[in-house]
Amino acid sequence: xxxxxxxxxxxxxxxxxxxxxxxxxxxxxxxxxxxxxxxxxxxxxxxxxxxxxxxxxxxxxxxxxxxxxxxxxxxxxxxxxxxxxxxxxxxxxxxxxxxxxxxxxxxxxxxxxxxxxxxxxxxxxxxxxxxxxxxxx
Numbered sequence: 001x002x003x004x005x006x007x008x009x010x011x012x013x014x015x016x017x018x019x020x021x022x023x024x025x026x027x028x029x030x031x032x033x034x035x036x037x038x039x040x041x042x043x044x045x046x047x048x049x050x051x052x053x054x055x056x057x058x059x060x061x062x063x064x065x066x067x068x069x070x071x072x073x074x075x076x077x078x079x080x081x082x083x084x085x086x087x088x089x090x091x092x093x094x095x096x097x098x099x100x101x102x103x104x105x106x107x108x109x110x111x112x113x114x115x116x117x118x119x120x121x122x123x124x125x126x127x128x129x130x131x132x133x134x135x136x137x
């Protein structure tokens with residue numbers, strides 16, 4: 001974990017070795033990071049209370065329901081609001097906002113606000129200027 005990254009005490013991380021977090025990123029209260037595969041979280045990301053990050057699914061065509069894992073990639077400056085779900089193989093480019101209870105599966109373009117189930121674009125978001133962010137050592 002990078003400088004200033006924070007995992008709140010009530011958050012659950014299934015396999016810490018599969019989690020990477022950028023500077024000043026947060027897994028909030030009661031976040032469930034079910035990371036059977038890798039989860040990569042960029043700088044200045046907030047994963048709000050009750051969010052669920054899930055890298056695993058099953059092959060429903062298999063008699064054994066074989067486990068399939070695909071990584072989750074969350075870019076810098078994203079916000080995942082309360083009780084969002086991010087499924088296996090999902091990529092959130094920089095600046096994505098997922099509204100409360102949104103369900104994200106797939107690829108989400110940078111600097112957009114998404115909401116609903118499945119998550120759909122709602123509006124564009126203003127690109128943040130990195131020079132306005134202060135990092136305290």
